[in-house]
Amino acid sequence: MTKRTDYCGQLSSDDIGRTVTVCGWVAKRREHGEYLAFVDLRDRTGIVQCVVDHAHDIRSEYVLAVTGTVRERPPETVNTDLPTGSIEIGEATVEILASAEPPPFQIDGRVEVDETIRIHHRYLDLRTGRMQQNLRSRAAISAAIRRSMEDQEFVEIETPMLIASTPEGARDFVVPSRLSPGNFYALPQSPQLFKQLCMVGGIDRYYQIARCMRDEDLRADRQFEFTQLDMEMSFADGEQVRAVVSEAVSNATEMITGQRPESIPEMSWLEAMNRYGSDKPDVRFDLELVELTEVFSGTDFNAFKASSIKGIKVEGGADMGRNQLDQLTDKAKSWGAKGLVWIKVGPSGEVTSPVAKFMSEAEISGLLSVMNAKEGDICYLVADDWRQVVHVLGLLRLELGRPPVNEGGLRFLWVVDFPLFEDVDDDGNPLPAHHPFTMPHADDLELLSNSSAPDDLLNVRSQAYDLVLNGWELGSGSVRIHRRDIQQQIFNLLGINEEESQEKFGFLMDAFRYGAPPHAGFAFGIDRLVALLVGEENIREVIAFPKSQSGADPLTNAPSSIDTAQLNELGLRVLPPAT
C-alpha cells in the first residue's frame, strides 16, 4: 500500500510543487468525459480536490490512496468555500484500497436523515462532518477537564464497575454472579461511596472521568450510561469545590468557544423555585413567575382558594387563540395542574378571561398592577399548593419562552441551599433531596435534632449545590457528612435503622470510625456539557454509539437473549412475560 504523506485538509499553497499521497474516502466525483474528472477526497481533516482521468469506476465512499503533485488552481476555478480551494492534486494516480456500496444515506449532510437509520449505520454516520466535529469537540472538552483537574492537583483513581447494589437512588443495572449464584453485582450509578472512602484514605483530591449507569427511562438528555467528571476533596467546603468545578467547566468552555465564561453566579434553591419554577432554571430568558397569593387572599373564586397563586405574564401574548389556550390548559393539567387561568388585557385595560366574572374589580386591578400587565399582554395563573404551582408554571414558562439550544449564550448558574429533604413518604419518613450522605446546613442542625414535625424537616437546608447550564442540570454535589453520629441521625430520620444502615453502608460507617476528614465533592455530566457547548439539543449527537429511547441499540441489537447454558451457569431462569 502506498504510504500517506499528508492529510487532505492540511494541504495549502505552501505545498505547491510537492508530490504527495493522501488517503481517504471519495466524497464526490465530478466526471467531465473520459479524460477529466474531479474527485473530492475526504479524511478527518477535510477535503481536497484531485484531478484524475479515467475516473468512471471510482465511486462514492471508495477508499483511495491518491498520489500526485500539488498545484495552484487556475484563478477562475478557485473554490473559496473550501479551505483547500486554491490548490488541487494534479495528474493524480489512484490506488483503490477498498470499493464501497452506495451508502444507505448521503454522508454530505445535504438531506436530514432519520436518526434510527443513522444509528443503525453509525459507522457511516461518524464520517459526517457533524459527528466528526462533535466527537472531536468532546475529546477536547474531556482533555481540558482532565488537564484542569491535574493542574489543580487532583489524582485520577479508577473505581470498580462491579459493586454492591444499594437501596438508594435510581434503579440499578444488575449483573448476575457466576461464582455466587443467586447473588448480583450492580453497575455503579456513581462512584459516590468509593470516592468518600478515598478521602478517608488520605487521597485528599480525587477525580475520575467515570462511566455511570442508571436504569431509568431515557430522554433527550439522558442515556442509560453516561460520563461524569466525578471529584471529591478533603478539608474543603462547598465554596472551594464550586471554585474547582467552575475552573474545569470554564476551561472546557473556552476550549470550544474561545471565550471564558464570566464568573458563575449563585442562586438559592428557594429563589430559583420562586422565580423560575425549577431547580435548574434556564436564565437565558425572563418570563419569571410572579407571586399573587396576597392579591387573592380574600377571594370568592373557589378555584383560587389555594395556599399559593402565581402567574406568568407574556408581553404581547394576547393574540393566543382559544384553541391554543385550550391546548395549553390540557398540557398544564397533564403536568398536574387543576386548571390554567388566562387573562388577556385589552386596549383600555379591560380584561378577557373565562373566569373574569368570578374575580372582583380589586382583584383584577391588583393582578394587573402586580404583574405590570399592559394592553396586548396575557397572564397565566395557577392556584394550588406552592410545590404544584411552581412546578406547573415552571414547565409552562419553558413551553412559552424557551429559546433553541443555539441561542441566548451559555448561562451557567450555581443553585445552592437545596433542602435536605424533598418530601415525606407515605410512612412519614422524609425523602432525601440529594443523597443521604449530604451534610445539613450548619445553621439548621438544630431543626434537625429538636424536631420531628415533617414541616420543620422540609425546611432544613442542606449543603448541596447543583451546576446548571441553560436549563439543564449539569451536575450536583455536596458537603458530605463525615461524622458517624450525624450520619446515623440522618439514616434514622430516613427510616433506615442501624441494622439496615450497617448492612448497606457498613463499610462507610466503619471507615468513619478511623478518622474521616471533612470532605465535599461534585459530579457533572460530560455528555450534557458537550451537547450544550456544541449546540446539540440531544446528547445522542455527542455519543458515538447511543441507545434509542427504548434502551435498544439498533446497531448491535442489544439487548439480546442469552442461551440456556449461560443462564444455567448463572443459576437463572427466565420467567414468561407477565400478561
Next chain:
RNA sequence: GGUCCCGUGGUGAAGUCUGGAGUUCACGCCGGCCUGUCAAGCCGGAGGUCGCGGGUUCAAAUCCCGUCGGGACCGCCA
C-alpha cells in the same frame, strides 16, 4: 405507567383532514454525452408490501381498531 407526534422507492419531503389507477418534488443510484467542475451540467433509466395485522367500503397510503418501531414530554432519574 401516561400524553402527544412521526412511519410513503436508497435518503428527505408532499399526498392522509375531504377514500377513487403508487401520483409528485429534491437528493442519491445506474447508463450515455461532456476537458475546469466543486449543490457540475445535459439526455435517458431503474427503483414501492405507503411499518405490520385486522376491519369498514364497490374502492384504503388516506377512515376505524390493534400492533411494532422511532421521537418529544409527564411520572421516574438519591
